Amino acid sequence: MPRESEPERSAGGVPVVEITRSYGFSAAHRLHNPRFSLADNARIYGRCNNPNGHGHTYRLEVTIRGPVSPETGWVEAGPALDAVVRTQVLRRFDRMTLDHLITPTDGPTSTSEVLVALLWRILDGALPAGRLCHLRLEETPNNFFDLDRDGADGLARPVFTTPADRGQKVGPA
Amino acid sequence: MIQVTKRVEFCAAHRYANPRWSEEENRRVFGKCGNVHGHNYILEVTVEGEPSPDTGMVMDLKALKDLIIEAVVDRFDHKDLNQDVPYFKEKNPTPENxxxxIWELLEARLEGRQGHRLHRIRLHENGSFFVDYYGEHAGHAERI
Known part of the structure; x- marks a missing residue:
């Protein structure tokens, strides 16, 4: 990602490269904050507050950053990225209702702002330390949400739990 | 500062192999990428600078395009990266490398020009994978 400071360069040393892969998952949700009145929810969230919910084909771009291995020519942790995203994100969220997976500690409701912060905590915890560099969550081709390490460090860090983590059944009853 | 980006395409073949490893180890690590195959690469070159008070441009994009074609596209397009590009005799032709x-080829040609500098190389290997390089190195780093 573009950064303010000048990149560090030298003739020697291993190049540091960022790699980005994109993934897709489909999920349903409804924007609704139970602390607001029904009228306020309808006013604030509009069509996104439809009682029976709606859904999106989300696209997630995951950027990791690291030295290029002299042995493979790949960024270390790159080859493991697909498996981490598949097990930690796609398996958890694809074809699910987000509202069953997002708890009040994650945020007030399943906006993409809340979701991208949750995805950051999940992926940052599952990837080698410090490798995660940037997430872009596209809710539709016209709406996308970016989070980098500075942004994530600035967020409150609730403990991540989902009903599945607590051993409860998830998904439609 | 404004960043301007020129996008070009080139098509090339490659295969992944580490000559220091056994055939078995290569197959285990690189899998199908050990077979000769190819990609339609999309290269985005970003140059950063202040627009000239005379032209209103950070850099003449036609000049940038000509530079990219001479330094990169003519070298890599419709080539086998492993066999036709000396640099990849030593290194694996991954998008990272x-x-x-590409950074090194373009930076050398942009060096000494007034008012702008190479900012980023973004290389797409396919629709769902790209790499970004900002000229950074780990270790022995010095600011220049």
Whole structure:
């Protein structure tokens, strides 16, 4: 990602490269904050507050950053990225209702702002330390949400739990 | 500062192999990428600078395009990266290493020009994977 400071360069040393892969998952949700009145929810969230919910084909771009291995020519942790995203994100969220997976500690409701912060905590915890560099969550081709390490460090860090983590059944009853 | 980006395409073949490893180890690590195959690469070159008070441009994009074609596209397009590009005799032709060599080729040609500098190389290998390189190195780093 573009950064303010000048990149560090030298003739020697291993190049540091960022790699980005994109993934897709489909999920349903409804924007609704139970602390607001029904009228306020309808006013604030509009069509996104439809009682029976709606859904999106989300696209997630995951950027990791690291030295290029002299042995493979790949960024270390790159080859493991697909498996981490598949097990930690796609398996958890694809074809699910987000509202069953997002708890009040994650945020007030399943906006993409809340979701991208949750995805950051999940992926940052599952990837080698410090490798995660940037997430872009596209809710539709016209709406996308970016989070980098500075942004994530600035967020409150609730403990991540989902009903599945607590051993409860998830998904439609 | 404004960043301007020129996008070009090139098509090339490659295969992944580490000559220091056994055939079995290569197959285990690189899998199908050990077979000769190819990609339609999309290269985005970003140059950063202040627009000239005379032209209103950070850099003449036609000049940038000509530079990219001479330094990169003519070298890599419709080539076998492993066999036709000396740099990849030593290194695996991964998008990571391609981005670094493209940076080096272009930075040398942009050096000394007034008012702008190379900012980023973004190389797309396919629709769902790209790499970014900002000229950074780990270790022994010095600011220049």
């Amino acid at each position: 391609l981005a670094v060599v």
